[in-house]
Amino acid sequence: MTKPRKLILVPLDERPCNYEFPYLLAQGTDYVVERPPTDIMGLKKRPGDVEQLWSWFEAACEGADSAVIALDALLYGGIIPSRLHGLKPDELHARLEQLREIKRCYPQLKLYAFQLIMRCPQYSLSDEEPDYYADWGREIFRKGFIGHRLELGIATDEEIRELADIDLRLPAAVLQDYLGRRAVNIEANKQALELVRDGVIDFMIVPQDDSAPYGHTAKDQEKVRARIMALDLELKVYMYPGADEVGCTLLARTLNMAEGRRPLIYPRLSAVQGAFVTPLFEDRFFYETLKYQILAAGGLIASSAAEADLVLLVSTPGETMAEAVSQHHAYFSYDIHRNLMDLVEYGSYLLRHKKIPVAVADVGYANGGDQKLVKMLRQKNMLFDLAGYAGWNTSSNSLGTVISQATIYLHCGRTQVHLDFLALRYAEDVCYCSVVRGELSDGPVQEMGYGKYELDGPRGIVAARVQERLSEELVVRIDSPEGSVKITDCYMPWNRMFEVGLSVQYVPVEAG
Known part of the structure; x- marks a missing residue:
């Protein structure tokens, strides 16, 4: 009997999407997954116990084949603490350097890591940000957004007047605290890239949570991208929108790399314009992110269904993306500029007549699934014959989750674990x-x-x-x-x- 392989999971935080989803998906594989005990993981704004996390991680490496690690957990104690900490660059550098010793002791250990670029929400709310964000969040975002456009020479006169008004009102201490922390975090991003260059980290994703085309996050992207290019890491470090799905994505990549497989995935979109929609909370055309999500999981885009190992049915918006809670209203772009019936009929035909695995990326809306789409999938009795389904939070959160589940399905088939995860998604x-x-x-x-x-x-x-x-x-x-x-x-x-x-x-x- 083949000995089970051991995989270590250091989740981004304690929420189910990070702590549970990768763990649940791995149950259908021959990997035994070890993850930190919940009592050292933190709770929302309360950081996890970083020292205990490192101690646990180092001990868990004994006998492990691979590890999927959220560097934000090991550096700051979680995703929210990464926006609130008062750490200095040398403290973060010392923490990152511990990975070198771990790799030296366990050279066989494949390290798949991810580390976020700090987000900058467009609204004033402190639920996941520093307390002052409740009063000044919108102004912090707009200052970065307009300031970036001003540097590029594309700011409008109205935006320039708005920026002047913000400069009069936004407290200097608030801005200094916010920008100072961003600067520290970006230095940590750059230091992590050196670990990829030196072979300590085998592959890395730099996801962007709640990104936008302009602003503080976009400018930080440029800094990290320049460093990736300078170190010749374009094929070892991917940077694209996402966050809470990346643990699942790297789990799928781990499995595919270990098996030497590159699944060919053929995407079929519900709308002609769908490829060119920029999803809410993201910074680029949908199709560009889709390419990254498939590549990051270890797959490749197929040129046709005939050569594909898997067909991914993608329900996109027809023109612009709306929130899922608004779908009981009629929207011209949803009702006219896309065709869900074609998507469902095509998927049903592939499943029933061609026996080709089919998964559904339900990314027509942000923050929830498409009720019309799911109704039709149910009418065709397809819901629990799919290789994967996801429709939660952002477009990238859903893409990474469904691609990961579908990839694991190709390895493991229609197990009870698979059916239970489908049930969870619905x-x-x-x-x-x-x-x-x-x-x-x-x-x-x-x-x-x-x-x-x-x-x-x-x-x-x-x-x-x-x-x-x-x-x-x-x-x-x-x-x-x-x-x-x-x-x-x-x-x-x-x-x-x-x-x-x-x-x-x-x-x-x-x-x-």
């Missing part, structure tokens, strides 16, 4: 993100005496109500004569409405 992406979250956030949560950013705890009355509503929506939108989805746990990880923590099972009728 419960979370469709029923929660598109339906229940908005429904409960806009009134019922307030009537209970809470707010959508501050609930009654991870497992309070709100969580119980969420589970109740999700169970009802699953019956209506997902369950079929062949099987149903059962929720075994439901909680609110960050005590807010934005994300939900779920454990679910797909229960075939014959097993019921």
Whole structure:
């Protein structure tokens, strides 16, 4: 019997998308995944115990074949602490240098790493940012956005007047704190690239969370990209929009590289213009990011379905992207400039007649699945025959998740682990993100005496109500004569409405 391979996972933070998703996907493979205990992972703005994380990681390397590591966790204690810390460049450098010793002790260990470029949200809200972002977030973003355009000589007169007004109002201490931290983080990004150059890190992704074409994040991209080019690392370091899906992406890459496989993936889009839509919270045409997501997972784009190992059905917007909670309104670009019927019929034909694996990237909307698309997939009885599905949060979050699941499907097939992860995606992406979250956030949560950013705890009355509503929506939108989805746990990880923590099972009728 072949000995199971050991993979170490250092998640970006403790949320299910980072801590659970890669772990769940790996259960269908021959990898045994070790991840840090939850009590050293931190909680939202409270950083994880970095010293304990390093100690755990070093001990876990014994006998491991590969590791997927979020450098932001090992440097700052998580994604949110990376925006709040007061660390100095030499402290971060010392932490990164520990990887050299680990690689020296375990030269066989393949290190797949990712490290974010710090985001700059367009709105004033301090839920995931420094406290002053509640008052000055919009101004910080606009100053960077307009200032960048001014440097490029493309700022309008109106923007220049707005910038002058911001300079009069934005406190110097606030801007100094914000820009100072960005500068420190970028130095850490550059130092990590040296570890790739020296062969310590085998492959690296630099994802951009909530990116935009101009501004602080875009300018920081330029600095990191210049360093990548100077070190000749273009084929070893990818930089593209994303964040919380990258653990899954690197898991898929680990598996493909270990097996020596390059799955050929043929994308079929629902809209002619879909390739040229710039998704919300991203900085480039959709199709350019799609290429990166497939490459990063270890695959290649196929030129036709005939040569493909997998066909990826991609539901894009027809013109511009809207939020999933708005989909009950009629939108010309969604109803006229794309064709979901063709997408579903084509996928059904491939599954039933050509026996080609089919996955669905549900990226027509931001922050939730497309109810019309899922309804048609259900009518065709395709939901649990797919190689993968995702439709949560940003376009890149969904792409990375579904491509990873589909890649693992090519290795492992239609296992119970695979079916359970499909069930999780339908419960979370469709029923929660598109339906229940908005429904409960806009009134019922307030009537209970809470707010959508501050609930009654991870497992309070709100969580119980969420589970109740999700169970009802699953019956209506997902369950079929062949099987149903059962929720075994439901909680609110960050005590807010934005994300939900779920454990679910797909229960075939014959097993019921």
